[in-house]
Amino acid sequence: GAVVSQHPSWVICKSGTSVKIECRSLDFQATTMFWYRQFPKQSLMLMATSNEGSKATYEQGVEKDKFLINHASLTLSTLTVTSAHPEDSSFYICSAPPGGQRGGEAFFGQGTRLTVV
């Protein structure tokens, strides 16, 4: 099946700094990528939809100026957590949507564990 690669798998950063997370589709082109956030013992929460060549769309309550999303090519989407704070510590996961209009297997990255100290 298709592979989505996420990098880094974990990162520790100081409060106030910015962190970039990359999500690559390795063997297919993805015009759309989804970014999720997951806190411990909780479900995945959809943050935003990344669209190649256009602005990302954010879910309600997600600060677009804090979570910058760039989808500059058909194989790479990035999420930058700006001015990170300890409460941003979480597990971030990207995914490429199903290929068909009726659903199907979405392809998830391995996730990135962000710890802000």
Next chain:
Amino acid sequence: LAKTTQPISMDSYEGQEVNITCSHNNIATNDYITWYQQFPSQGPRFIIQGYKTKVTNEVASLFIPADRKSSTLSLPRVSLSDTAVYYCLVGALSSGTYKYIFGTGTRLKVLA
């Protein structure tokens, strides 16, 4: 958007069959039902998908009644390594993109 409801947690013993039921009363005509498994600190992994009746693959079976308002994931003879969170997903078509909204999931604990 179709919402899913699952039991929060389940316990089972090794070798037993585990059935996890999910309700999705507002499922749309074209929606498929997809189940994912997630281990701690990993991305979700696809298990099975179906539209109606029964689907079986090498790891699970999926039972979907005629009204499609619910579905049951069946895991035969679970082992300790099946301890994970299982998510039932019904895709939502939004702005031309098919995306998944995750519900609470079911935390399955397999005991020795």
